[in-house]
Amino acid sequence: MxxxxxxxxxxxxxxxxxxxxxxxxxxxxxxSTTGGAPPCLPPAYSLTPTEAKPGQSVTVAAADADCNPRYGKNARIQVSVTDATGAEVVKTTSAMNDAGGFSYTFVVPARTAVGDAAVTAVPYNIDWCDDTGRNNRVAGARDVPFVRVSCVVPVKPLAITR
CATH class of the missing domain: 1.20.5 (Single alpha-helices involved in coiled-coils or other helix-helix interfaces)
Structure with a gap:
């Protein structure tokens, strides 16, 4: 025993x-790591105008980031507009430069409900949310499905009127 x-x-x-x-x-x-480059999130974007009627043009734009996000020469921005009823009335991609700068103009669709719409603009098909303090893009990876991590998607309000 x-x-x-x-x-x-x-x-x-x-x-x-x-x-x-x-x-x-x-x-x-x-x-956590010490040293190295600080997190490099996408630059803040703006809407012009912030109030529009169906049929009017709205521009979503951002200046280049103050850091070096290295999006690449074929980078895209995904722009989405969800109206007051929750219907997605715009979902498209547009050109974005290596530093995150872009300008995209859309026409508010006729079917857009009156009220506050939500406009989002995020880098397309990459894991842009760098909440680790490191550049979290996979170097040299092709055909890898990227999934956004824990960051909140930035949303800008767009008032739709008649």
């Missing part, structure tokens, strides 16, 4: 050691 007890104590010590190693390995991947 003493052999059985020692065997159990030995296994417990091994399991505790393995558990500690797994814990250290798991938490080391979550540690």
């Amino acid at each position: 003493a052999f059985h007890l020692k065997d159990r104590e030995g296994r417990s010590a091994i399991c505790a050691t393995i558990g500690a190693l797994v814990l250290v390995a798991a938490t080391s991947g979550c540690s």
Whole structure:
């Protein structure tokens, strides 16, 4: 029986050691890094005008970022407009430069409900949300489905009138 007890104590010590190693390995991947470039989020965008009727033009635009997001020469911005009823009335992509600057003009569709619409503009088909403090784009990856992480999508209100 003493052999059985020692065997159990030995296994417990091994399991505790393995558990500690797994814990250290798991938490080391979550540690913050020092130095390097700060997070580089997409530049803030604006709407002109902020009130429009169906049939009128609205421009969504952003200046280049103050950092270097490196979106690439074929970068796109995805612009979406959701009206007051929750219907998505605009969903398209447009050219964006390497530094995140863009300008896109759309005509408010006739079917757009009166009230506050929500306009979003986010970099298309990339994981732009850098809440890790590092550039989180996968270098050289092709055909990799990117998924936005924990950041909130910026939304600008657009008042639709008749």
